[in-house]
Amino acid sequence: MSTIYSGLLRKVEHLEQIRIRLTLPDTDFLDLDWSYSKTPSKKIVLIIHGLEGSSRRAYIQGSAKTLTDSGFDVCAINLRGCSGTMNNLYRSYHSGATEDLQSVVNHVLQLDKYSSIFLQGFSLGGNLLLKYLGEKRILAKEIKGALAISVPCQLADSLHQLLRFKNILYAKRFKGNLIEKLKLKQQSFPNLISDVDIEKIKTLKDFDDIYTSKAHGFKDAMDYYAQCSSLQFLNTIEIPTLLINAENDSFLGEACYPNDIAKLHKTLFLEVPKYGGHVGFYGPDNFTYTERRTIEFISNFN
Known part of the structure; x- marks a missing residue:
């Protein structure tokens, strides 16, 4: 609440x-x-x-x-x-x-x-x-x-929590906002993101696998979480x-x-x-x- x-x-x-x-x-x-x-x-x-x-x-x-x-x-x-x-x-x-x-x-x-x-x-x-x-x-x-x-x-730990049923409304809202922004990106960069890529995004982790990691120089979502989690710093x-x-x-x-x-x-x-x-x-x-x-x-x- x-x-x-x-x-x-x-x-x-x-x-x-x-x-x-x-x-x-x-x-x-x-x-x-x-x-x-x-x-x-x-x-x-x-x-x-x-x-x-x-x-x-x-x-x-x-x-x-x-x-x-x-x-x-x-x-x-x-x-x-x-x-x-x-x-x-x-x-x-x-x-x-x-x-x-x-x-x-x-x-x-x-x-x-x-x-x-x-x-x-x-x-x-x-x-x-x-x-x-x-x-x-x-x-x-x-x-x-x-x-x-x-x-x-610890980003992977937080992602795990967001993907649990108790947080489904939050995860759905985050994912929806992120996908809407990605569609706007697609208009400016059609060669970098396709409709098929966007359709593959079912979870927040999918978004990080398909967009966040690739757009920012990481191998995949788990590599992004590993390198950017503040716990190690x-x-x-x-x-x-x-x-x-x-x-x-x-x-x-x-x-x-x-x-x-x-x-x-x-x-x-x-x-x-x-x-x-x-x-x-x-x-x-x-x-x-x-x-x-x-x-x-x-x-x-x-």
């Missing part, structure tokens, strides 16, 4: 978002929706949505409003093809496309305005964020901390990072709760509240548990 309420019924009002388009190194683009604190701020939070989400989803807008009300600027990232305008290339977004997050970080750094950058990711965006932090790269000194919420840390995260996965998240299996890693980790903190569903945390006055924890966590860096 919390997952459905937050996904379909929750409304967030009085948030202004200003869109700018960022050109990427490969000539594609990302649409970024900016929200600003009422007072000038040197602190910014970059937010990444989940599978088939966007910056206009309530969980993104709720977080953005809470942050701007607390003195932070916000840049809500629309991953490729998720802003309402189809991206230019055959490729789109996926759970491990950290190069796009790096492009946004570079853009924010070039503004030379912010001394503190925080990262927040939900679901697929949370996996992307954790992978980004744990990859072998030198993080900008301005990046102070991160929060990842409802994260499928958690041990090398060096900045303070809070991971919140609800115990009753029906999208996550046991492998998505890295209890053993977090117990020994110096900078990764795992919270497993009993309730919250999948990005379905809610609270009084339209102020969710994860929004409260976000402010509490990043306020420690002021």
